[in-house]
Amino acid sequence: MNLPLEHTALAVVGAGPAGLCAAVEAARSGVPVVVLDENERAGGQLFKQVHRFFGSRRHGAGKRGYEIADDLIAECLRAGVDIRLGSSVIAFFPEGELMVDGPGGVYLVRPQAVVIATGASEKTIAFPGWTLPGIMGAGAAQTLVNVHGVLPGKRVLIAGAGNVGLIVSYQLLQAGADVVGIVEASHGVSGYEVHLDRVRREGVPIYPGHRIISARGRDGLEAVVVKDLRGGRTVLFEADSLCMAVGMSPMAELAAMRGCRMVFREELGGFLPWHDEKMRAGLQGVYVAGDAAGVEEASVAMEEGRMSGISAAEEMGSMKKRQAAARRAAVSRRLADLRRGPYGEARMAAKCSLYCA
Amino acid sequence: MGESGDIDEIWRRAEGGAVAILDCREEIPCDPCEAVCARGAIVVGKNVCDLPRYDPGLCNGCGRCVAICPGMAIYLLDRSSRDGGARLTLPYEMKEEIKAGDEVWALDEDGSPLGKGKVVKTAKMNKRDHSLLVTVDVPEEWALKVRGVRIRVMSIGEPLEVRGCQREEDHLLCRCEEISRSQAREYAAMGFNSLRALRRFSRVGLGYCQGRFCQAMLVDEFSTAAFRDREGVGVFKVRPPVRPVKLGRLGGENG
Amino acid sequence: MDLRVGRHAVLGEMEGGKLVTIYVDGVPLKAREGEPIAAALYAHGIRTTRYSPRLGEPRGPFCMIGRCTECAMTVDGEPNVRTCMTAVRDGMRVDTPGRPGE
Numbered sequence: 001m002n003l004p005l006e007h008t009a010l011a012v013v014g015a016g017p018a019g020l021c022a023a024v025e026a027a028r029s030g031v032p033v034v035v036l037d038e039n040e041r042a043g044g045q046l047f048k049q050v051h052r053f054f055g056s057r058r059h060g061a062g063k064r065g066y067e068i069a070d071d072l073i074a075e076c077l078r079a080g081v082d083i084r085l086g087s088s089v090i091a092f093f094p095e096g097e098l099m100v101d102g103p104g105g106v107y108l109v110r111p112q113a114v115v116i117a118t119g120a121s122e123k124t125i126a127f128p129g130w131t132l133p134g135i136m137g138a139g140a141a142q143t144l145v146n147v148h149g150v151l152p153g154k155r156v157l158i159a160g161a162g163n164v165g166l167i168v169s170y171q172l173l174q175a176g177a178d179v180v181g182i183v184e185a186s187h188g189v190s191g192y193e194v195h196l197d198r199v200r201r202e203g204v205p206i207y208p209g210h211r212i213i214s215a216r217g218r219d220g221l222e223a224v225v226v227k228d229l230r231g232g233r234t235v236l237f238e239a240d241s242l243c244m245a246v247g248m249s250p251m252a253e254l255a256a257m258r259g260c261r262m263v264f265r266e267e268l269g270g271f272l273p274w275h276d277e278k279m280r281a282g283l284q285g286v287y288v289a290g291d292a293a294g295v296e297e298a299s300v301a302m303e304e305g306r307m308s309g310i311s312a313a314e315e316m317g318s319m320k321k322r323q324a325a326a327r328r329a330a331v332s333r334r335l336a337d338l339r340r341g342p343y344g345e346a347r348m349a350a351k352c353s354l355y356c357a
Numbered sequence: 358m359g360e361s362g363d364i365d366e367i368w369r370r371a372e373g374g375a376v377a378i379l380d381c382r383e384e385i386p387c388d389p390c391e392a393v394c395a396r397g398a399i400v401v402g403k404n405v406c407d408l409p410r411y412d413p414g415l416c417n418g419c420g421r422c423v424a425i426c427p428g429m430a431i432y433l434l435d436r437s438s439r440d441g442g443a444r445l446t447l448p449y450e451m452k453e454e455i456k457a458g459d460e461v462w463a464l465d466e467d468g469s470p471l472g473k474g475k476v477v478k479t480a481k482m483n484k485r486d487h488s489l490l491v492t493v494d495v496p497e498e499w500a501l502k503v504r505g506v507r508i509r510v511m512s513i514g515e516p517l518e519v520r521g522c523q524r525e526e527d528h529l530l531c532r533c534e535e536i537s538r539s540q541a542r543e544y545a546a547m548g549f550n551s552l553r554a555l556r557r558f559s560r561v562g563l564g565y566c567q568g569r570f571c572q573a574m575l576v577d578e579f580s581t582a583a584f585r586d587r588e589g590v591g592v593f594k595v596r597p598p599v600r601p602v603k604l605g606r607l608g609g610e611n612g
Numbered sequence: 613m614d615l616r617v618g619r620h621a622v623l624g625e626m627e628g629g630k631l632v633t634i635y636v637d638g639v640p641l642k643a644r645e646g647e648p649i650a651a652a653l654y655a656h657g658i659r660t661t662r663y664s665p666r667l668g669e670p671r672g673p674f675c676m677i678g679r680c681t682e683c684a685m686t687v688d689g690e691p692n693v694r695t696c697m698t699a700v701r702d703g704m705r706v707d708t709p710g711r712p713g714e
Contacts, residue, residue, distance in 0.1 A: 003607075038600060038678070050622045052427035054387040056405045062389030062425040064622070067485065091597030101602045121679065123573050126538065128528040133659035133672025140676035148651035149626030151615040155513070173511075174621040176452040180513045193383040194428030201504040203468025203511050214526065219670050220659040225519060235516035249573055257595040264587040270573055271592050299386065341384040341406035450621045487624045532674075532682065535666045565681035570674075601681070601694070 003099070004107040008034045010312050011098055011111035013089045013254060016044020017298045018290025018305035019117035020072040025309025025327075027079035029319045034109065035081055036100055038088040042076075043069025044119055045139070046298065048146045050174070051167055054192070058334065059299035068298070092116075092254040096285065113285040113312040116255050117305060120248035120269060120291035125159065128214040134221030138168040138245035145175045153241025157224050158182040161206060163297075165245030166195035172243075173202050180237050183210040183226050192343070215242060252292045255281055260288075267350035268294030277355045278328065279308035287312055296347055300338050307331045362411040364501070367434065371500075375418025375435040375446065378501075379411050381428065390431065393421040420446055424482040424490060433492075434500055443500035445474075448482065449489040453508035455479055461506040463495050470510055471499050530578070531571040533564020541575060545582035551591050552576065565601075568593040613657030632702035637711070649695035649706055650676070650683045661685050661695060663710030685709060 010026050012019045015037035027033045041047055049065020060068035076083060084102060091099035098109040122137035124130070134153060136144075138160070141152040156177050158165050161184035169179045182199065187209045189196050200206070213225040213234065224237045248269050255273035256262055260281045262271045272294045275281045281288045287308040290301035307328060314324035339348035361379040370376045379390075379399070388401040390409055398415035399422060401407055423431045423446060433446035449455060456479055463474045474495040482488040493506050527539045536559065549555045552562065552575060561575065562568030568575075572593060579590045598607075620626050629644035636653060643652035650661060650673045660670040661683040674682040678697040686707040687693040695706070 050620075052389075052425070054385055054427050056386065056388050057392050061387060062393070062427060064486065088598075088600040088602070090600050090602055093597075099597060101598070101600065101606060106602065106606050121569055122675065124570055126528055126530050126574055128526040131529060131532055131664070131669055131671060133661070133670050136672070136674050136676070140674060143676040144651060144654065144673070145617060146620075146623070148647055149617040149620065150651045150655045151617060152654070153615070174450055174452060175617045178511045178513050181516070192385050192428070194381070194385070194430050197380070197466065197504070198429055201464055201466050201468050202507075203464070203513075205513075220672065226516070234519040236519045237516045251569075253595045253599045256592065257597065257599070262588075262592060270576075271587075337405050338386050340404065341386065343385060344406070452617070452619065452621045454619075486622045487620070488622050532664075532671070532680070535664055565684070566679060569679055600678075601692075 006107060006109050008032060008109055008111045009316060010034070010113050010115065011036060011109050012115045012117060013092075013098070014044065014117035014119055014290070014292070015039070015042035015083055015085070016117060016119050016290060016301065017046055017068070017072065018119075018292070018301040018308075019044070019115065020076050021302045021305030022115040022117060022287070022289055022309035022312070023081045024072070024075050024079050025306045026313045026318070027076070027081045029313040031313050031316055031318045033081045034111070035076070035083045036087045036089050036098070036109075037083070037085055040085055042073050042083050042085060048142045050146050050171060053298065055297075055299035055338070056334075059302055061299070065298070089254060092258045094259050111285075112316055113287065115287045115289055115305070115308045115312060116252060116273070116281070116292055117289045117301075117308075118251050118254060118292045120295045121251045122244070123247040123249055124244055125212065125246050127212050129216055132215050132217050132221045133219070134217065134240055135215060135242045135244070138164050138243040141241070141243040142168055142171060145171060151175055151177045152243060153221075153239065154178060155180050155239045156241040156243060157237050157239040158243050158245060159212060160184060160245035160247070161189040161191055161196070161208065162245060162247065163191040163195055164248070166191040166199055168243055168245055169199045169204055170195070170202070173199070173204070179204045180239055181205045181207055183207045183212065185209070185211045185229070248291065248295045250292050250295055252288065255286070255288055255292070258286060259283060260286060263354065265294060265350045265353070267346045268296070274354060277332070278311040279304055280311060285315070294347070294351065297338075300335065303331050303335045303338065307335075360408045360410045362413040367413045368436075370413055370416075371434045371436040371443075374437050375420070375433040375444070376413055376416045377411070377418065377420075377422055377431055378434055379409060380430040380432075380504075381409055381426075384408060387427060389425045389427065390422040393425045395419070395421075420490060423448055436497070436500070438494070441497055442494050443497045444477065444492060444494050445500070445503055446490055446492045447503070447506055449479075449491040449506060451507060455489060455491055455506070455508060459508070461491070461493060461508055462510050463493065463499060463503045464505045464507060464510070465502045466504045468510075471495075471502060474503070474506065476506070530574050531561050531564065533566050534560040536561050538578070541578050542582055545579050550579060550583035550585050551589070552579065552593050553591060555579075556593055562593045567599070614655065615657060616655045632700065634700055634702075634704040634706055636706045637708055643700045645702065646699050649685070649687065649698050649700055649704070651696070652700050653695070653706075660708065662708060663712060665710060668710065668712055
């Protein structure tokens with residue numbers, strides 16, 4: 001196997017909010033940057049988000065997800081970042097080389113530093129019938145509706161009342177589907193109240209303390225059987241689609257393959273590569289950022305991306321120590337702000353447990 | 358008086374024309390309303406998670422905050438019309454088109470229709486997309502209750518009660534290699550208490566998805582069955598390629 | 613069954629691409645050029661993309677981003693093509709692997 005080999009300064013894997021921000025920071029300080037992404041479009045999951053984002057103005061709040069993506073891509077291009085789409089990074093060898101499956105074939109990249117910003121994957125729950133067609137991840141439904149313009153069904157049941165479940169419910173309503181309910185195994189709604197308010201005012205019933213028992217159907221989903229954990233009542237929802245929004249876990253296989261230590265933090269979605277406050281993953285020239293480093297939200301991913309880009313630029317000698325320290329301090333402050341409030345505290349504590357360990 | 362402004366003052370001021378009502382009650386990181394308010398009527402301040410402080414006395418009813426609020430939690434109330442009704446301006450992002458002159462359902466916070474209102478005006482929320490600000494006339498007694506307007510109201514019905522006890526059935530954990538939960542428990546009982554050991558023995562995690570969809574569930578299953586913490590159970594060893602690639606391409610073919 | 617969104621509340625008209633014909637298990641089906649095969653099938657209410665090899669269960673698109681491979685079908689004779697990642701072309705032949713009775 002004799003594959004073409006290419007050298008570069010910084011390779012960023014993943015062109016989502018974290019990866020694009022990492023690329024911009026590094027490129028602006030003069031580091032040549034290549035961004036590799038398996039999709040045909042940059043922006044990661046932002047481009048299927050048709051809702052306006054929370055966060056501060058700095059993170060594009062008030063804009064819709066796909067607009068934020070467009071802005072970040074434009075910033076990258078202005079900074080001279082080489083964004084390569086349709087390019088899957090299929091391996092990150094312990095020697096530090098990346099194997100890329102790109103439009104022109106498979107090749108190797110040997111970078112001085114790598115930022116792993118590969119995002120998250122959807123968790124699932126298993127129950128009898130969960131393999132029936134019509135049952136899919138909430139993110140899958142979002143892709144189907146908001147990118148391809150096709151509904152996952154006419155009557156949709158949602159599993160999970162976190163932000164993703166609530167947002168996807170709203171987006172399905174917007175596209176013309178009926179949402180017959182949102183079932184949630186825990187006893188409360190974990191998503192933001194404003195997201196909850198939006199689906200409630202559309203008449204979507206919320207069923208906290210309800211667990212899915214089974215899914216029924218011959219060639220595809222026809223009904224979902226759900227048990228009320230308190231009352232003991234069992235009910236059946238007629239539905240042709242069930243979307244599971246039961247959380248995400250960091251997708252950091254490349255970090256694991258490279259040899260990074262994987263640690264478990266429930267509050268951040270499960271297993272993730274250990275990293276410090278500068279987003280260094282414990283191995284020379286390896287950085288992580290965004291959901292791959294612990295599932296949070298897009299504005300946090302952007303700041304972590306910036307952090308990793310600054311750190312990489314500094315360690316490659318393109319940014320002076322003092323300047324890097326000052327910029328990092330600013331990012332740290334913004335991250336601390338984003339992790340405040342009733343929703344952020346647990347994530348903040350989990351991140352701190354990494355930095356301090 | 359709450360941070361979102363005194364409702365009596367808003368009610369009074371609305372007699373003179375449109376004034377914003379903020380329905381923002383939770384500390385989440387969000388501040389675009391502050392930025393778009395040219396009058397300084399809405400202030401979030403340094404901490405992005407703080408609730409906005411709103412002074413209705415400074416509001417001129419321009420509606421920019423209504424158009425920018427990601428939570429769709431701001432609307433305008435105008436009681437200046439002499440016939441005693443209330444004129445509301447609400448954000449609208451549903452599929453069915455609404456235009457001036459339409460009769461629309463006015464919904465309360467639970468999605469229950471209060472009745473019909475008449476659309477007097479629609480405006481694009483911004484230049485970039487198709488969302489609308491809809492201005493609708495409703496009876497005064499609904500003025501503080503209406504949270505949305507719709508052409509179509511869902512009729513989904515109640516779920517049906519199922520009688521008889523539900524026996525716990527077995528089901529698949531690994532979709533690709535079709536390995537059931539009971540099989541996974543048998544493996545745990547045999548002493549395989551890490552995912553790496555399990556994969557050497559069975560085909561779990563070797564299928565199409567490379568364990569991406571079953572891993573978290575297997576970790577939970579094994580950590581419960583083997584009384585081991587999750588880091589002890591560990592994750593599958595990651596092998597290249599992490600995405601399916603045709604073997605020929607690794608040999609340098611492009612096809 | 614038509615599951616196409618058509619005009620979207622925020623995005624406006626979503627149906628783009630030339631109308632073409634693909635053949636699903638030999639049956640002609642209208643699709644939009646450039647959309648993923650899985651989306652074209654779903655738009656017509658065709659949710660099953662394969663049958664599982666051991667139990668023969670129907671399976672359908674689950675992740676829509678090329679990771680789960682539940683949507684792998686035989687496309688123009690080539691097996692295991694992820695249809696959520698593969699764009700429709702006029703005249704394409706798409707077959708459902710493992711269909712019972714084959």
